Amino acid sequence: MELLRDLIFDYTLRNVALGSALLGVVSGVLGCFAVLRRQGLLGDALAHAALPGICIAYLLAHAKTQIVLLLGAAVAGWIATILLLQIVRHTRISEDGALGIVLSTFFAFGIVLLTFITKRSDAHQSGLDKFLFGQAAALVAEDVTTMAILGGVALAIVVLLYKEFKLLAFDAAFAASLGFNTNTLSVLLTSLIVIAVVIGLQTVGVVLMAAMLVGPAVAARQWTNRLSAMIVLAALFGALSGLAGALISVSDEGIPTGPMIILSLTAIALFSLLFAPERGLVWDAMRRRMQKAALAD
Amino acid sequence: MTNERFDMSASLAIILTGVLVATACALLGVFLVLRRMAMLADAISHAILPGIVAGYFLAQGPNLLAGFAGASLAAVITVALVEALQNTRRVGGESAIGIVFPAMFALGTFLVSKYFANVHLDTDAVLYGNIEFAAFDVLFVNDVNLGPQSLWVMGALCIINLLFVGLFFKELKLATFDPGLAAALGFSPVLIHYALMAVVSITTVGAFTAVGAILVVAFMIVPAATAYLLTDDLSRMIVLAVVAGAASAVAGFFIALALDASVAGAMATMTGAFFLLALLFSPSHGLVAKARRLQRQRMRVAMENLVVHLFNHEHQAYEEHEAEVAHLSSELRWQPGFARQVIGMAKRAQLVQQANGHLMLTGTGRELAQRASALRDGEG
Numbered sequence: 140m141e142l143l144r145d146l147i148f149d150y151t152l153r154n155v156a157l158g159s160a161l162l163g164v165v166s167g168v169l170g171c172f173a174v175l176r177r178q179g180l181l182g183d184a185l186a187h188a189a190l191p192g193i194c195i196a197y198l199l200a201h202a203k204t205q206i207v208l209l210l211g212a213a214v215a216g217w218i219a220t221i222l223l224l225q226i227v228r229h230t231r232i233s234e235d236g237a238l239g240i241v242l243s244t245f246f247a248f249g250i251v252l253l254t255f256i257t258k259r260s261d262a263h264q265s266g267l268d269k270f271l272f273g274q275a276a277a278l279v280a281e282d283v284t285t286m287a288i289l290g291g292v293a294l295a296i297v298v299l300l301y302k303e304f305k306l307l308a309f310d311a312a313f314a315a316s317l318g319f320n321t322n323t324l325s326v327l328l329t330s331l332i333v334i335a336v337v338i339g340l341q342t343v344g345v346v347l348m349a350a351m352l353v354g355p356a357v358a359a360r361q362w363t364n365r366l367s368a369m370i371v372l373a374a375l376f377g378a379l380s381g382l383a384g385a386l387i388s389v390s391d392e393g394i395p396t397g398p399m400i401i402l403s404l405t406a407i408a409l410f411s412l413l414f415a416p417e418r419g420l421v422w423d424a425m426r427r428r429m430q431k432a433a434l435a436d
Numbered sequence: 437m438t439n440e441r442f443d444m445s446a447s448l449a450i451i452l453t454g455v456l457v458a459t460a461c462a463l464l465g466v467f468l469v470l471r472r473m474a475m476l477a478d479a480i481s482h483a484i485l486p487g488i489v490a491g492y493f494l495a496q497g498p499n500l501l502a503g504f505a506g507a508s509l510a511a512v513i514t515v516a517l518v519e520a521l522q523n524t525r526r527v528g529g530e531s532a533i534g535i536v537f538p539a540m541f542a543l544g545t546f547l548v549s550k551y552f553a554n555v556h557l558d559t560d561a562v563l564y565g566n567i568e569f570a571a572f573d574v575l576f577v578n579d580v581n582l583g584p585q586s587l588w589v590m591g592a593l594c595i596i597n598l599l600f601v602g603l604f605f606k607e608l609k610l611a612t613f614d615p616g617l618a619a620a621l622g623f624s625p626v627l628i629h630y631a632l633m634a635v636v637s638i639t640t641v642g643a644f645t646a647v648g649a650i651l652v653v654a655f656m657i658v659p660a661a662t663a664y665l666l667t668d669d670l671s672r673m674i675v676l677a678v679v680a681g682a683a684s685a686v687a688g689f690f691i692a693l694a695l696d697a698s699v700a701g702a703m704a705t706m707t708g709a710f711f712l713l714a715l716l717f718s719p720s721h722g723l724v725a726k727a728r729r730l731q732r733q734r735m736r737v738a739m740e741n742l743v744v745h746l747f748n749h750e751h752q753a754y755e756e757h758e759a760e761v762a763h764l765s766s767e768l769r770w771q772p773g774f775a776r777q778v779i780g781m782a783k784r785a786q787l788v789q790q791a792n793g794h795l796m797l798t799g800t801g802r803e804l805a806q807r808a809s810a811l812r813d814g815e816g
Contacts, residue, residue: 141582147795160662174514174528175533177528177530178530178536179528179530179531179533179534180475180530180533182534183475183534212763216516216813225715226715228760229723229726230665230715230721231467231664231721232661232664233472233474234529235472235474235475236469236472236474236657236661236664237476237799238660239474239475239477239653239656239657239658239661240474240657240711241618241659241706242478242653243478243651243654243657243704243707243708244613244654244658244705244707244708245652245702245708246652246654246704246709247654247700247701247702247703247704247705247707247708248699248705248708249701250651250692250698250701250703250704251564251692251695251697251701251702251705252697253698253700253701254697254701255695255696258697259695259696272545281640328812339511346482346541347538347539347541347542348543349534349537349538350534350535350538350539353531353534353535354535354538355733356531357526357527357531360526361526372575379593393549393550394546394549394550395545395546396548397542397547398541398542398543398545398546399542399546401538401541401542402537402542402543402546403538403540405542407540408535412521412524412526418526420524420526
């Protein structure tokens, strides 16, 4: 009960919980498309690629205005996407290799810029290093508002283009034959994932962002075969783990929010894999054992 | 002390560590890139964090051996978990990776901030390492100063990886390019897969302290991918990958020095710079060469079209008209600029000659036209 009261009246906790839940919803929804298109690790690459963008935006604008930094992150993520596409399309390097290349070199360049900035200016004044590991505890109401607006736009686009995205996710070739511009749709969907990543950087950081996109979708997939239900469930699971992470982290000293969100999410995904009706692995094992027993008789 | 022999300058120790990391990583990276396991290596590099923390916890402080043991165990668990998830067929390959390594990394950061908040186990260093201190972390055995520890660790890993790749070259090659044949010939691709994962894990752990998690990945994947764009020969690819990695380490060191920025970061950035060069300018697989090849092909086909067109209308009543430059561009549906370009090239190649506005085939032009139309008829 006390927790509930804090959740409503405690300024910090309210922002952290709201921000984390918001992130869970947005990345849960977009993650469904990414996972179904077998691009689960695209978010990971984009999150890493955002770092140099944030640093360059800081150097150019001489300010840490959130929206400027996020814009930098988005531009860098976008450039990374284009590079990724070029490598996969024009060379014999696999998508897996291209992801690794883009992820590690962009991030390395980001680290160079980050250390360059840190040594020139006051060590932690820039506050850029919070993007590495995320700092949900430092979210203020203004951040949450920005997150809500960005996330709202992304979700609205998903609703508007739901049919197109659905077709793209399940049968891109068919979509193309119907006359949809699959290239444009694909770039648009990736741009929306960039938005989710940008929202997530402040909360869970570069490394853990991958799970925010993959986790809810994988968990939700186990419970249903319908895309619409899967999206709703993923949003729910994302929000739930965001809330849980925020609440666990305030329950004791020195517990970071981001990792707790990810661990809650992992627990939900594991539970779904094991116990979801029909697809659950436990039921699978039991069915097999019963069949064996029936055969033995 | 008898340490004059090992008293090398700090810069040299850092550069040498970088080169050794690059070499050890590139040797294995070639196979990771060819076998499409780049992101699995990335997952391992992150997921060893809880293992390192556990080692730190058990040894009550920083201990090379305990860290190594813990991290290797974590790496094994990661690979096993990813494969177990994939085998359930409920989760795609890349999604399995996307679930396992963040969970392991989250567990690691949680342990660090909960139990070691005041201890020297810097989480930033986890990501981008501490190669700057390579010279100062000295290895003592029986109180004898043996020089920088990182050099010993990375040197040993280089030797292990060289031996691994050298001894099992044929097996690795076959299992990479034709796993079916490898199995048929009696060496198990699965065994080779796990052996490769094992050396990747210990290399990651060893390089981790020097350059950090994500930069290990850069050294493993990027120089190998660069080499893949430059050659079709596996042994040459390995050599090129090592050279690209080592060159990145050296160049990165001086750039970091100039900018006063992270050395490991600059070294890994340089691997990206070299990759970009190869991507653009590789003679065989580069984008520029590819675009040029395409353009040359286009021109060749256009010239062929030109001479065939002229040839078809030779000795016809309206030959004069068909051979007019302006008419050609509309007849063959060419932009006037492109038509001029093609005609210019054909003239230079002595396929056609121009006489007061009309084009005429030369002897070689007629030959080419005959050959081309014969070929086309054959196809039709």
